[in-house]
Amino acid sequence: MWCVKTCAVLFYLTSVFNSVLNLNEDRSYWLDVGKNDINRALNLEKIENPSKNVILFVGDGMGLTTTTASRIYSKSESGFLSFEQFPHIATIKTYNADKLVPDSSSTATALFSGVKNNLKTSGVDSSVKLNDCEASLRPEARIDGLMKWAQEAGKSTGFVTTTRVTHATPSALYAHTPNRNWECESKIPEKSKQCKDIARQLVEDEPGRNINVVMGGGRQCLQSGVEDKPGDLVDRWACYSLDGRDLIRDWEMDKKKRNKTYATVLNSEELKAVDTSNEFVLGIFANGHMSMDYARDKSPTGMPSLTNMTQKAIEILSQNPEGYILVVEGGLIDFAHHRGNARKALDETVSLSDAVQIAVEKTDPRETLIIVTSDHSHSLVFTGYPSRNKSVLDIAQKSKIDHIPYTSLLYGTGGPNNYQYSVINNTISRQDPSINNTSDFEYSQQAVVLTDEVTHGGSDVLIYAKGPMSHLFHSVHEQTYVAYVISYAAKIGPFKNGSSSFIYSNLFLLSVLLFIIKSC
Structure with a gap:
């Protein structure tokens, strides 16, 4: 047995060594790679039965450049993140109703509800402009989505995130607001106080109170x-409640009044010990956003990882024989990019990949549709021409114009730490990045344009899928398509009880009726 294990380790080390030094990659090597890929494609199986469960992973800000760089960072250029070998891949267009480059609440609304809306609004349609409280209160402007659809079908629902549970992406699962920043009452202007903040909607309203x-x-x-x-x-920039509320207590009281079993957990130890037979579990592990994985307190009293939360959520939700819908957000990828720290973003992407892997291991591939995508991209650039034996965080080469080195990863826009220019002898000069440790978590990659922070990108993002109906992702799609695939696969919402066939049969009848009318 020891011999087998030793050989396996030696084989792995050899493969890594060959990959790094670019050895043995002759024509026969690439022919074998091609044959293996073709065999995999020829043996793809369509799973066309309804999906009992759906797990949707959202890497916030995880554009294609981020996944490529993260793959090299964690595996090598010839390796794969856990979701990169899912059998079905498509492209998603991320623009929103009023902007070519979106934010996270508008894209989350499209992903979860199937309707595009305006920048920084959540759970409302495009008739609601930013900050228009009155418009957001109109019932016809409010959009239902995955959580409501699943609950009406008798499925369990859940979401886990590394951000605040009231932040932009999760808010679109349960809230209806004209401003994503209205997470608590202190951010809502006096003239708009008739609008309920996002935190209260989570605890007091449907579908939030039933998640x-x-x-x-x-x-x-x-x-x-x-x-x-x-x-x-405490995050002093974000919403900070001042009205004396204790919505965690209110959440507990609501479950108690409804005779539901429940648990509230505050750290890794409590999460690990929680009874998975509880109908409701609320885990609040930080005052603001959770810590990035590299900096996380990994002791029993510290914060759990995204993988820990994902695994426990699956174990809890799996108790329902009708199935479940779970949304998992790796929200700090975006947080790291905004601050111009590429290594942090890559590291958080790897953490999301680990969470996807545990979901694959904990579920039946014939009854669980797993989807991995992003809400939007970022202005991260992967540029030429670094050698293959270099870290993706290292120097790429020297500029042939100013003869100053530059790193493989750069940003199109960035804050003061990224805008590394100075004036010397009336000439603008770019800082030499080789004087810094470019692999440090705190290193800020250079940016071309100075802004308050790194801005989002407007490029399409990829979607990776496996499980029942995953083959429905097959080309370039609108972001709204994701919600309808989940609806169709899980038989919830617009496509419950075979609604699709009903729609098409009625379109046929309508066409026949129009033909008769024209004939008359």
């Missing part, structure tokens, strides 16, 4: 008077 599993950060939006503590600082 079985909620995990992430955001204690400062749910409770008033939250203070800094070691390893968990």
Whole structure:
């Protein structure tokens, strides 16, 4: 047995060594790669039965450049992230109703509800402009989505995120708001106080109060008077409640009044020990966003990883024989990009990949549709021409114009730390990045244009899928298509009870009727 294990280790080390040094990649090597890929394609199986469960992973800000760089960062250029060998891949257009380059709440609304809306609005249609409280209160402007559809079908629902549970992406699962920043009452202007903040909608309204599993950060939006503590600082930039609320207590009281079994958990140890037979679980692990994985307190009293939360959510939701819908957000990929720290973004992408892998291992591929995508891209650039034996975070080469080195990864836009130019002898000069440790988590890649922070990108993003009906992702799609594939696969919402055939049969009858009318 030891011989087998030793040989396996030696084979792995040899493959890594060959990959790094570009050895043995002759024509026969590439022919074998091609044969293997063709055999895999020829043996693809369409799973056309309804999907009992759906898990949708959203890498916030995880554009194609991010996944490519993360793959090289964690595996090598010849390796794969966990989801990159899913059998079905398509492209998603991310623009929203009023902007070519979107934000996370508008793209999340498209992903979860199948309707495009305006920048920084959530759970409402395009008739609602930013900050228009009155318009957002109109019932016809409010959009239902995955959580409501699943609950009406008797399925369990849940979401986990590394951001605040009231943040832009998760808010689109349960809230209806004209401004994604209205996470608690202190951000809502006096003239708009008739609008309920996002945190209260999560705890008090449907479908939020019926979501079985909620995990992430955001204690400062749910409770008033939250203070800094070691390893968990209050986010002074974000919403901070001042009205005396304790929505965690209110959440518990709601479940108690409804005779539901429930648990609230605050750290890794409590999450690990939670009874999975509980109907409802609320895990709030940070005042603001959760810590990035590399900096996370990994002790029992620290914060769980995205993988930990995903695994426990699956175990809890799997208790329902009718199945479940689970949304998992790797939200700090975007957070890292906004601050211009590429290594942090790559590391968080790898953490999302790990969470996807645990979901694959914990589910039956014939009854669970797993989808991995992004809400939008970022202005990260992967540029030429680094050698294959270099880290993706290293220097690419020297510029042939100013003879100053530049890194393989750059940003199109960036904040002051990324805008590394100075004036020397009346000449603008770019800082030499080789004087810094470009592989440091805190290193800021250089940017071309100075802005307050790195901005989102407007390029399409990829979607990866496996399981029942995953073959429906097959070309370039609108972002809204994702919600309808889930609806069709799980038989919830617009496509419940074979609604698709009903639609097409009625279109046929309508065409016949129009023909008769024209004939008359």
